[in-house]
Amino acid sequence: MSWGVDRATLEAGRDEAANEVAANPCSRALERLGRAHLWLDELEPAAACFREAAQDVERRVEAGGRGDAASRGQTGTLLRLAGEHAAAAQWFARALEDTREDAILDMAAYCYLLDDQQAALAAAARALKRRPLLEIVEALARGRAEQAPDMAVAAREHAIRVIRAERTPPYEESGGPHLSLFDWLEEAFVVEAQLRGEAVCDHVTMLERAGLVSPEEGRQRRRRRPLDLLPAPGRVTLVRITPDGAPVEASLEVTDPGGLTTLVLDPREGIELTVLLLMQFGEFIVRIQEGEYGESEDDLDDTYDDFRSACTAAADWLRAYAPDPPGGAWAADTIDALVAASVR
Numbered sequence: 001m002s003w004g005v006d007r008a009t010l011e012a013g014r015d016e017a018a019n020e021v022a023a024n025p026c027s028r029a030l031e032r033l034g035r036a037h038l039w040l041d042e043l044e045p046a047a048a049c050f051r052e053a054a055q056d057v058e059r060r061v062e063a064g065g066r067g068d069a070a071s072r073g074q075t076g077t078l079l080r081l082a083g084e085h086a087a088a089a090q091w092f093a094r095a096l097e098d099t100r101e102d103a104i105l106d107m108a109a110y111c112y113l114l115d116d117q118q119a120a121l122a123a124a125a126r127a128l129k130r131r132p133l134l135e136i137v138e139a140l141a142r143g144r145a146e147q148a149p150d151m152a153v154a155a156r157e158h159a160i161r162v163i164r165a166e167r168t169p170p171y172e173e174s175g176g177p178h179l180s181l182f183d184w185l186e187e188a189f190v191v192e193a194q195l196r197g198e199a200v201c202d203h204v205t206m207l208e209r210a211g212l213v214s215p216e217e218g219r220q221r222r223r224r225r226p227l228d229l230l231p232a233p234g235r236v237t238l239v240r241i242t243p244d245g246a247p248v249e250a251s252l253e254v255t256d257p258g259g260l261t262t263l264v265l266d267p268r269e270g271i272e273l274t275v276l277l278l279m280q281f282g283e284f285i286v287r288i289q290e291g292e293y294g295e296s297e298d299d300l301d302d303t304y305d306d307f308r309s310a311c312t313a314a315a316d317w318l319r320a321y322a323p324d325p326p327g328g329a330w331a332a333d334t335i336d337a338l339v340a341a342s343v344r
Helices: 007-024 027-039 044-064 068-079 085-098 104-113 117-125 131-147 149-166 181-196 203-209 308-322 328-342
Strands: 232-241 247-254 260-266 273-280 284-290 296-304
Touching: 007 027, 027 044, 027 068, 027 203, 044 068, 068 085, 068 104, 085 104, 104 117, 104 131, 117 131, 131 149, 131 181, 149 181, 149 308, 181 203, 232 328, 247 328, 260 308, 260 328, 273 308, 284 308, 296 308, 308 328
Parallel strands: none
Antiparallel strands: 232 247, 247 260, 260 273, 273 284, 284 296
């Protein structure tokens, strides 16, 4: 099952952040607490936390003469979350003035937040490399510019993929120069509802509709199933047809139950997309490699206590970040097919 949060997790995050605020009421702790309140639909305490966090950034950074585009964008974001949109716009405008020309994502985001959708689209068009977060901003800007709710839906799906890849709950997001992943998810729901002339749903409903609510019951008592257990040493192969029509041999090889499992998804020269599961202290580290000899390499932040969880995390990451070709959906489906074949 893909990653998600439940009410108990959000409440635990809220309580942890509240303890942090009690010990040190800095902007980071206040923002974390505000985000926990927000996604529990506790809107008044959320707004109060965001407002106080913005005041803290302004007092510590701006008043001290250390303000820059990032801190001004952060202040604007906190005020926007507090519902003070006019004040937020002033800070976004100052952030945009200080943003470097090559900071494409930041420039596009600030233009979007200032409701200059054409400027946001123009900034995004200058990007040499497509980044998932930039695609979210671009889709929302296009949706508003063209009055196209389907573009807001596309932005929402982009956000969901990246949230599942990053696996950072909303109450751990803080300190960004503009909207966080969960903020962009919320914005996608808001834009779609506005363009369709519908009421905006609450935050709990947003999580449910996004498929980001994890089951609350039975998670600790769940019995291990075959997919949880590492297959016996050996190698399984499958012929898969990539979206661009190429037949490739994908493989899953367990060389050492206590060490290394290798999933080769697309072995074609120049792509060589591979997932490594490395056992360390009884848990799996997930490493994604691209190119010959792993020229590009990413380790997921978490570790995983069973085979299925590790493979699911890899699939979630690839849906957001896999190269194209072969594409994220195809790579994730190939992992699922290899795992299923390995336990027959």
